Amino acid sequence: MIVVLVEVSPAGEAVETSREALTMARELSAAGGGVPIDAVVVGEPAEGLVPALASYGVRRVHALTGGAYDAFAGAAWAAGLLHVRERSGAVVVMAAGTSRGNEVLAHVAARSGVPMAANVLSFGGLSPFTVTRQVVGGAALEEMQLGQRPAVFTVAGHAVQAAPADAPGAGELVVETPDVAPADLVARVVSTDEPEPDLSGTLKSAKVVVGAGRGAGSADGFAEILELTDLLGASLGVSRVVTSLGWRPHHEQVGQTGSRISPDLYIPCGISGAIQHWAGCSSAKAILAINTDPDAPMVTKATHAVIGDLHEVIPAVNEEIRRRRAG
Structure with missing residues (x-):
């Protein structure tokens, strides 16, 4: 049995x-x-x-x-x-x-x-x-x-x-x-603190995940990324360095010590693709990487890649999505 x-x-x-x-x-x-x-x-x-x-x-x-x-x-x-x-x-x-x-x-x-x-x-x-x-x-x-x-x-x-x-x-x-x-x-849970709500959906079961790493630049550098997440009806996932720096909460982390995701599409923006992060996203059916470094591990492993600054690429993508929806 x-x-x-x-x-x-x-x-x-x-x-x-x-x-x-x-x-x-x-x-x-x-x-x-x-x-x-x-x-x-x-x-x-x-x-x-x-x-x-x-x-x-x-x-x-x-x-x-x-x-x-x-x-x-x-x-x-x-x-x-x-x-x-x-x-x-x-x-x-x-x-x-x-x-x-x-x-x-x-x-x-x-x-x-x-x-x-x-x-x-x-x-x-x-x-x-x-x-x-x-x-x-x-x-x-x-x-x-x-x-x-x-x-x-x-x-x-x-x-x-x-x-x-x-x-x-x-x-x-x-x-x-x-x-x-x-x-x-002797070792047991004695209290539980509720995490901040994940406004962009449930990360582990999301069909589309937009990822953000050190390339976001700061906690204030997520505006365009969050807008893209909202436009796509996606969930936001971040790298460990982002949570370590306090830019985003831990429950959004993707990787070996975070969530393991398996979306239809993963869009990592400004994420180099360290082995710990790859352990959490390698099951994605398709990966579209946005990065300034053409030799970054995430770029070389991605299904498709855009080489450029996420703060220039993502606003252009957001504008095009809005334009097409308005038409």
């Missing part, structure tokens, strides 16, 4: 990266002869969550409830996940490669005495079970054998496209309250 930890949004829906993990789990299940897939969620499921997970082929949804699960605690979530795994005899434990998914499964692997593979892109043979994963911020790929059981790994964001199953699973709900040791609650 395969167990997948599913993260749930504040709206009570499975987040996209967890749906991607379920999609890969279904592919793994088919390769293994159709072994069942169970999902684990934390807290009482919102209305509609269980049938939504069933549409991804989930046989059973285990809801971990009780005071120990009211706030995130990586070790506590791992204890609950191991409780489900041990009772079910699952041979694979999976999660999305988010900060929480990686933390929880690291605990699971350590307590099970097995290795963990983070940010898996695909799997190969089943005997021995082999996975390919991203390393060095996505600059290299590593093939790794997970010969021990359970096999524990997380799925890199956008490694697969989330898709419902041809035939839904049973979607049986099982509410459980596993015991959690006090030591598992």
Whole structure:
């Protein structure tokens, strides 16, 4: 059996990266002869969550409830996940490669005495079970054998496209309250500050993202970039240096330590394309780079490029968009 930890949004829906993990789990299940897939969620499921997970082929949804699960605690979530795994005899434990998914499964692997593979892109043979994963911020790929059981790994964001199953699973709900040791609650979330609202949309799911880097020049240099973002109905994504300088909030950062995006079009403006940033945007279907340096890594990797100062190029693009819409 395969167990997948599913993260749930504040709206009570499975987040996209967890749906991607379920999609890969279904592919793994088919390769293994159709072994069942169970999902684990934390807290009482919102209305509609269980049938939504069933549409991804989930046989059973285990809801971990009780005071120990009211706030995130990586070790506590791992204890609950191991409780489900041990009772079910699952041979694979999976999660999305988010900060929480990686933390929880690291605990699971350590307590099970097995290795963990983070940010898996695909799997190969089943005997021995082999996975390919991203390393060095996505600059290299590593093939790794997970010969021990359970096999524990997380799925890199956008490694697969989330898709419902041809035939839904049973979607049986099982509410459980596993015991959690006090030591598992030592490190836990005690408060949460809401981020500044992302007025240009949800970055990770955006179809078009306009990026901005050091080339913006200053916090005041984003006017034309924000206008382009608005004209395209896009989301704004920035490089790490922009957030480090305090020009834009961290939740807009794209990269290894920010969001991993997979838009139809990414327009990085004044971004050199350091390996950490490339790790977050390499899944874009098309990239149109705007940069003064024709040899910048982002320019050489882009689908198309405009060589020029973004403060000259973008206003011209904005004017042309407005002109065409007015006509």
